[in-house]
Amino acid sequence: xxxxxxxxxxxxxxxxxxxxxxxxxxxxxxxxxxxxxxxxxxxxxxxxxxxxxxxxxxxxxxxxxxxxxxxxxxxxxxxxxxxxxxxxxxxxxxxxxxxxxxxxxxxxxxxxxxxxxxxxxxxxxxxxxxxxxxxxxxxxxxxxxxxxxxxxxxxxxxxxxxxxxxxxxxxxxxxxxxxxxxxxxxxxxxxxxxxxxxxxxxxxxxxxxxxxxxxxxxxxxxxxxxxxxxxxxxxxxxxxxxxxxxxxxxxxxxxxxxxxxxxxxxxxxxxxxxxxxxxxxxxxxxxxxxxxxxxxxxxxxxxxxxxxxxxxxxxxxxxx
Amino acid sequence: xxxxxxxxxxxxxxxxxxxxxxxxxxxxxxxxxxxxxxxxxxxxxxxxxxxxxxxxxxxxxxxxxxxxxxxxxxxxxxxxxxxxxxxxxxxxxxxxxxxxxxxxxxxxxxxxxxxxxxxxxxxxxxxxxxxxxxxxxxxxxxxxxxxxxxxxxxxxxxxxxxxxxxxxxxxxxxxxxxxxxxxxxxxxxxxxxxxxxxxxxxxxxxxxxxxxxxxxxxxxxxxxxxxxxxxxxxxxxxxxxxxxxxxxxxxxxxxxxxxxxxxxxxxxxxxx
Numbered sequence: 001x002x003x004x005x006x007x008x009x010x011x012x013x014x015x016x017x018x019x020x021x022x023x024x025x026x027x028x029x030x031x032x033x034x035x036x037x038x039x040x041x042x043x044x045x046x047x048x049x050x051x052x053x054x055x056x057x058x059x060x061x062x063x064x065x066x067x068x069x070x071x072x073x074x075x076x077x078x079x080x081x082x083x084x085x086x087x088x089x090x091x092x093x094x095x096x097x098x099x100x101x102x103x104x105x106x107x108x109x110x111x112x113x114x115x116x117x118x119x120x121x122x123x124x125x126x127x128x129x130x131x132x133x134x135x136x137x138x139x140x141x142x143x144x145x146x147x148x149x150x151x152x153x154x155x156x157x158x159x160x161x162x163x164x165x166x167x168x169x170x171x172x173x174x175x176x177x178x179x180x181x182x183x184x185x186x187x188x189x190x191x192x193x194x195x196x197x198x199x200x201x202x203x204x205x206x207x208x209x210x211x212x213x214x215x216x217x218x219x220x221x222x223x224x225x226x227x228x229x230x231x232x233x234x235x236x237x238x239x240x241x242x243x244x245x246x247x248x249x250x251x252x253x254x255x256x257x258x259x260x261x262x263x264x265x266x267x268x269x270x271x272x273x274x275x276x277x278x279x280x281x282x283x284x285x286x287x288x289x290x291x292x293x294x295x296x297x298x299x300x301x302x303x304x305x306x307x308x309x310x311x312x313x314x315x316x317x318x319x320x
Numbered sequence: 321x322x323x324x325x326x327x328x329x330x331x332x333x334x335x336x337x338x339x340x341x342x343x344x345x346x347x348x349x350x351x352x353x354x355x356x357x358x359x360x361x362x363x364x365x366x367x368x369x370x371x372x373x374x375x376x377x378x379x380x381x382x383x384x385x386x387x388x389x390x391x392x393x394x395x396x397x398x399x400x401x402x403x404x405x406x407x408x409x410x411x412x413x414x415x416x417x418x419x420x421x422x423x424x425x426x427x428x429x430x431x432x433x434x435x436x437x438x439x440x441x442x443x444x445x446x447x448x449x450x451x452x453x454x455x456x457x458x459x460x461x462x463x464x465x466x467x468x469x470x471x472x473x474x475x476x477x478x479x480x481x482x483x484x485x486x487x488x489x490x491x492x493x494x495x496x497x498x499x500x501x502x503x504x505x506x507x508x509x510x511x512x513x514x515x516x517x518x519x520x521x522x523x524x525x526x527x528x529x530x531x532x533x534x535x536x537x538x539x540x541x542x543x544x545x546x547x548x549x550x551x552x553x554x555x556x557x558x559x560x561x562x563x564x565x566x567x568x569x570x571x572x573x574x575x576x577x578x579x580x581x582x583x584x585x586x587x588x589x590x591x592x
Contacts, residue, residue: 030495034410035422037403038470045437045463046429053440066446113336121329127337129578133344136570138524140542141563144549145347148556156346159362190343247431254526258546275435280531285439292436303431307424 050296053289061285071286078290087266087274091291094181095270099249101185102192103242109189110196110241115226117197118204128201135194143258146187150174150259177267180260184268188255192248196241203237204230236309243306247299271295347567351375351560358556374557375565382562385544389523392540393569395458396522397515400465405511408473409503413485423474426467437463438531445532452538460528465518472517476510477503513580516573523569541566 057078059071082088117128134142149157150173158170173183207230215225231238253272256262262269262277269277271291279288338345350358351374352367411419441460442451450456480503488498504511526542533539535547545566548559 027495028416031410031414031416034406034414034495034499035416035419038407038426038466039422041403041462041466042425042429045441045459046432049437049440050432052444053436056440056443066443116329116333116336119329121326121333123330124333127330127333129574130337131340132578133341133570133574136520136574137344137567138526138542138570140524140526140545141347141566142343144545144559144563145343147549148350148560149343149346154359154361154363156363163362190340193340251433251435253435254524254542257526257530258549261550272433272435275439276527276531279439279442285443288439289436292433292439295433296436299431299433303428306431307427 053292053296056285056289057293059286061283061289063283065285074286078286082278082287082290082294087269090266091269091271091274094266094268095250095272097181098185098188098252098268098270099246101182102188102249102252103245105185105189106192106196106245107200107238107242109193111200113193113197114200114204115230117201128197131197132194134191137191139191139252139254140258142187142191143255146183146190147174147259150183174260175264177265180264180267184256184259187259188249188252191255192245195248196245199237199241199244200234203234203241206237207233239309240306243302243309246302247306250295250299344567347560347563351557351564353557355555355557371557374555374561377555377558378561378565381558382541382544382548382565385539385541386565388538389541389566391454392457392461393519393522395454396461396465397518399458399462400469400518401511401515403462404466404469404473404514405504405507406499408470409477409499411470412474412478412480423471426470429463430467434464434527438527442531450532452533452536454538456532457528457538457540458522460532461522461525464521464525468521469514469518473507473510473514476507476513480506509580513577516577516580520569520573523566 056071058073058075060074060077061071065071113131117124149155152158152170152172152175155173157173158167161167162170171179173179211229211233212225215229220228251272252270253276256268256270256273257276260268262273271294275288275291275295277288278291279285349365349367352370352372353364354369354371354373357364357369410416411423437460445451445456445460448456450459484502484506485498488502493501524542525540526546529540529543530546533543535543539547541562545559545562548554548562
């Protein structure tokens with residue numbers, strides 16, 4: 001749990017300071033040999049793909065491009081085609097709704113559960129551990145389970161709702177354009193709650209209990225204590241959980257693919273699934289790359305915000 | 321806290337867990353019923369008359385895919401640890417120019433959408449004959465695991481007592497010898513954690529699996545389930561039995577290494 005702490009840990013990198021300068025060239029080479037493989041890996045499997053993807057987005061790709069060396073430069077054509085495609089607006093809107101809907105409920109449920117498990121009762125550790133299961137399951141598994149739960153005729157959800165007389169007719173969860181996106185969001189909320197729970201729980205752990213005791217003595221009620229103590233002190237952790245959640249949610253692919261494949265009629269198409277469809281179903285890797293780059297741009301904005309929010313901890317480390 | 325309140329809390333906690341894990345229960349329940357029983361309404365809430373036919377079908381149709389994923393996941397674990405452990409140690413211990421920048425890069429690359437990698441690596445893999453290959457899948461899945469493993473191992477390794485490492489030098493061992501004989505044994509738990517998570521990430525990968533395999537010779541289990549579900553004449557007890565089998569690594573991880581799981585979830589992204 002120490003890694004989850006939001007407190008600065010005492011164990012910064014205790015470098016062998018004395019021998020740092022004395023090592024000489026050979027020693028420095030030996031030290032670099034520890035990181036070199038990862039650096040090469042990062043160059044080959046992150047830097048190269050990003051640059052290549054940028055290039056591809058300015059080229060015209062077809063199935064034939066893989067056999068002859070034919071992927072001519074077409075300037076901004078791919079971007080123009082993508083942005084003027086009617087699916088673009090749908091995909092952007094779905095991405096925003098999917099992301100905001102998922103994050104909001106994941107966060108509220110995660111925070112509620114984290115606050116509840118703060119109480120430390122018998123079995124609280126075990127129960128909290130069990131709640132992590134949805135996060136550990138392969139998304140394809142969760143998606144398959146929800147697909148059967150959502151089944152219109154035989155799914156347990158409709159059977160429950162009908163049995164309790166909450167609905168008169170079975171709801172076509174995944175086959176109607178009105179319900180498919182909410183259904184996908186609900187499944188994704190289920191997947192994401194544990195992540196929020198874990199990080200927010202460790203954040204709550206770091207709030208000194210003496211503050212609550214002092215506030216209680218001053219006559220502050222639970223809600224006031226939450227608003228005046230918990231929320232302000234939890235702010236950095238909240239920022240991190242929301243930004244990481246956002247970056248992860250933008251990437252969600254597996255769950256939507258197995259639930260709906262982006263359908264019906266693009267009702268659950270997000271930028272990620274659309275990019276995949278353009279490349280791997282229509283074999284237009286140029287347009288797929290263009291949509292992918294738009295995703296990178298969005299993720300980058302939030303990644304920089306994320307880095308800014310953890311900058312202080314790095315600065316501390318840099319000085320240590 | 322009074323005893324009554326503690327008991328109430330536990331009871332509420334148990335109910336919360338039961339409600340939250342209901343989909344997992346449903347997966348197991350459905351996997352144990354016959355396909356005919358699944359078409360009854362209302363559904364059977366308990367597998368009163370359990371049958372293993374779903375599991376028989378799962379093993380028959382998806383057994384090869386489970387093995388394929390096992391090989392890919394194990395390969396990814398080995399490759400990831402070989403690459404990440406020395407780097408994590410260097411980033412935690414050595415004051416090299418640019419290490420802090422490298423840590424930031426590792427943090428940032430985790431945020432690159434996988435679809436971008438799939439898109440741009442596809443032509444390369446196609447040219448190099450890495451489609452439908454274990455090597456290709458292991459390399460692709462390592463993009464999910466290496467940054468994570470570097471970050472989490474670095475956190476653990478910066479906690480190794482300096483005296484232990486100094487003792488290694490005093491014995492006259494070089495950096496690599498010290499790393500192998502002192503650091504690796506001391507960090508065994510951290511390496512296991514990073515390895516378990518790497519296994520899980522590679523095992524669960526779907527995007528690279530569906531992008532880089534055609535299903536002709538090699539089909540990871542996630543793609544197997546995807547095509548299984550997409551089949552019109554799907555036997556849902558078979559799908560759910562496959563899903564249960566595909567969940568075994570996650571269950572093992574939770575049961576055996578629960579205290580590391582929280583560290584794993586946060587270790588990659590949040591470090592003090």
